Amino acid sequence: MDAALNGKTALVTGGTSGIGLAVVRRFVEEGAHVVVTGRRQAQLDAVAAEFGDAVTAVRADASDPADVATLFEAVAARGTGLHAVHVNAGIGEFKPLADVTPEDIDTAFGTNVRGTTLTVQGALPFLSEGAAIVVTGSTAASGTERNFGLYGGSKAAVATLTRTWAAELAPRGVRINTIIPGPTETPGFKGLLPGNGDALVQQVAAGLPFGRLLRPEEVAAVVLFLVSDASSGMTGSEVVVDGGSTIA
Numbered sequence: 001m002d003a004a005l006n007g008k009t010a011l012v013t014g015g016t017s018g019i020g021l022a023v024v025r026r027f028v029e030e031g032a033h034v035v036v037t038g039r040r041q042a043q044l045d046a047v048a049a050e051f052g053d054a055v056t057a058v059r060a061d062a063s064d065p066a067d068v069a070t071l072f073e074a075v076a077a078r079g080t081g082l083h084a085v086h087v088n089a090g091i092g093e094f095k096p097l098a099d100v101t102p103e104d105i106d107t108a109f110g111t112n113v114r115g116t117t118l119t120v121q122g123a124l125p126f127l128s129e130g131a132a133i134v135v136t137g138s139t140a141a142s143g144t145e146r147n148f149g150l151y152g153g154s155k156a157a158v159a160t161l162t163r164t165w166a167a168e169l170a171p172r173g174v175r176i177n178t179i180i181p182g183p184t185e186t187p188g189f190k191g192l193l194p195g196n197g198d199a200l201v202q203q204v205a206a207g208l209p210f211g212r213l214l215r216p217e218e219v220a221a222v223v224l225f226l227v228s229d230a231s232s233g234m235t236g237s238e239v240v241v242d243g244g245s246t247i248a
Ligand SMILES: NC(=O)c1ccc[n+]([C@@H]2O[C@H](COP(=O)([O-])OP(=O)(O)OC[C@H]3O[C@@H](n4cnc5c(N)ncnc54)[C@H](OP(=O)(O)O)[C@@H]3O)[C@@H](O)[C@H]2O)c1
Pocket: 013, 014, 015, 016, 017, 018, 019, 020, 037, 038, 039, 040, 041, 043, 060, 061, 062, 063, 088, 089, 090, 091, 092, 111, 115, 136, 137, 138, 139, 180, 181, 182, 183, 184, 185, 186, 187, 188, 189
C-alpha cells in the first residue's frame, strides 16, 4: 500500500512532545517532510537529531506574530506548499477561578486561540486543493472539570473557530477538522500536577473505561486519517478520540 503522505510537506505545531511528536513520527513514517515547531530549542534539536532530513525544525511561539512569520518563511523556502497541517501547540493548567490573573487569561488564549488562528491564517497561501488541516481541541471544552475553565473555554473557542473556517475553506477544496483527545499520557498531561504527574495518571486512569490513558500514537493515528484521502468527505467535524472517557 502507498504511504499516505509520500512526497508531501506537512506542518505540525507543538511537534516536539506528546501528541505532536507522535504525529510527526507518524507523518514521517508515511513519507512526509514535516516542518515542526515548538518554543524550546533543545526539544527542537532532539527532533532534528531523531528525524534528520525528514524534518525542518523551526523555533516559533505560536502566539507571537513575528515567530509565526518566521515559520511561514521557512515553509515558503521549501517551495512545496503544504498538504497537511496539524495545529497542535497548546497549553493548560489547573487554577481555581478565584486565583486566575489577567496574565493567565492571556497565556491560555494566547497559545490556544491566538496561536491557532495565526497558524491557520499563515498557512492559507500554502494550501493547495486537497490539503487538510487538523486542529487539536479537547474533551475539556465540553466538560466540567473543576479549576480547568480557562483551558476548556479556550478549547471550546478553537472548536467553534474550526467549524467556521471549514465553511470558508471548503470552496478552495481545503478541509479542516477538530480532533478532540481525551486524557492522553504526555509530558504536558503529567505537567498538570508538577512533581506528581504519575500519581495524576494513575488517578485519572482508574476512572477510565480501559483503566488507562490514551497513548499519543492512538491520537496520531486519527490525525493521519483526518489529513489523508480516507477522510475526503469530512470537514468541520469534531472527532472524539477519548478512550471512552465520555461514557465513563
Ligand atoms: N494530553 C492530553 O491529555 C490532552 C488532551 C486533550 C487535548 N490535548 C491537547 O493536545 C495538544 C498537545 O498536548 P500534549 O499533551 O501533547 O502536551 P505537551 O506534551 O506539553 O506538548 C505540547 C507541545 O506544544 C508546544 N507548545 C506549547 N506552547 C507553545 C507555543 N506557544 N508555541 C509553540 N509551541 C508550543 C510544546 O513545546 P514548547 O513547550 O517547547 O513550546 C510541545 O511541543 C495541546 O493542544 C493540548 O491542549 C492534550
